Amino acid sequence: MKHPWFSRLHNRATRPYCLLVAVVLAFALLVGIEGFFSARTLYSVLQHFATVGLVALGLGLTMIMREFDLSVAGMVGLGGCVAVLCSGESVWLGVAAAMLVGALGGVLQAQLINRLGLSSVAVSLGGLLTWMGLAYVLTGNKTIPFEHMDVAMAMNAPLLGVFSLRSLTVLVLFVLAACWMAVTRSGRDLVAAGGNRKAALVAGVNPARLMTGVFAASGLLAALTGALLSYGLSSATPSGGSADILVAAIVAAILGGVSLSGGVGRPLGIAAGVLVLCVLRTGLTALGAAPFVHDVVTGLVLLIVAIIDGAHLRMRMYQLRQAMPWRSALNSGDSL
Structure with missing residues (x-):
């Protein structure tokens, strides 16, 4: 008989929330309930969530369609630079310019994939290098300074104790x-379309149009992340932390229940996956763990999820239980 917790972990719809509850309870016990659930700790979690969340959402949407938008990391840096450079008269103009650049970049990549029949991995990898260039x-x-210090302070000012303008925007x-x-x-x-492209075509779905919209949304969300992050940091850099953001976004999407084979995943599940990473990072920092420990723990969690997703895991576990000596002895005793 399967354990209910294993069934929930094997189910991609419920797994992100189970993982989130597990890591929260673990660090609450290790750090202390009062210390871990303090306003300062929750604010730190949500600030990191604001940095990774929208990138993971955009990437996750392309993964649900069985595609992969690696260019989101480069668009974060480009969007932040465009936002700062165009924010002389109005910060809203900078945000709009960054979002427009992100959407156009996504549409361009989708057109290349659709019209030329290219791999989304190859195209988006080229997009990553192009946007960074x-x-x-x-x-x-060079690092470009952001002159509107009042906006920078407002972006990070605590709201209701644990939120900021950035984190609230991402949550909405x-x-x-x-x-x-x-x-x-x-x-x-x-x-x-992500689950079965041919069946979706027969049902009247237009995958090419969907791909254009999804890649446009992915680029837009990445550029918006870069704009909000640059405003909050009072500066924009070409790299924009692209390597760290890309790895975190991929891991968060997988932990959030998105399947690499497409057709599976939900935005709220991706949000829960991002929060799992944020809680891990904040909790390990509170415990004074070295930076490499963060990578090791995150890798172990991801490895556990990959094992749970093994196509033949249930059958192997059943065969293992049947092969146990005590079970064989028990069955023979029953036959007697």
């Missing part, structure tokens, strides 16, 4: 994405 050209390989966008996938036909078509 453009960011270096725009900035002259996750809720909107969840509503879109739950109640709209295009959201359901996205899952159908």
Whole structure:
């Protein structure tokens, strides 16, 4: 008989929330309930969530369609540079310019994939290098300062004790994405196209149009992340922490229940996956763990999830239980 916790972990719909509850309880016991659930700790978790969340959401949406947008990491840096450079008259103009650049970059990649029949991995890898190169050209390989200090302070000012303008914005966008996938036909078509492209075509779904929209959204969300992050840090850099953000976004999407084979995943699950990473990072920092320990623990969690997702795991576990000596002896005793 299967244990209910194993069933929940094997189910991609419930796994992210089980992992989140597990890591929260673990660090609450290790750090202390009062220390871990303090406003300062929760604020730190949500600030990291604001940095990785939208990148993981955009990447996760492309993964649900059985594609892969590696360029999100480069678009974070490019979007931040565009936002700062265009924010002379109005910060809103900078945000709009960054989002427009992100959306156009996503559309360009989708058109290349659709019209030329190219791999999304190859195209988005080229996009990653291209966006990073453009960011270096725009900035002259220098850090660009953001002059509106009042905006920078407002971006990080605590709201209700644990939130900031950045984290609230990201949370709202996750809720909107969840509503879109739950109640709209295009959201359901996205899952159908990722699960079985040929069957979706027969059912009247237009995968090319969906891919264009998803890649545009992925680029837009990555550019918006870069803009908000640069405003909050009062500067923009061409790299934009691209390597760290890309790895974190991929891990968060997988922990959030998104399947690499497509057709599976939900925005709220991705949000829970991001929070798992954020809690791990904040909890290990509170315990004084070395930076390499963060990578080791995150890798172990990801490895456990990969093992649980093994195609023949249930059958192997059943065979292992049947092969146990005490079970064989018990069965022979019953036959007597």
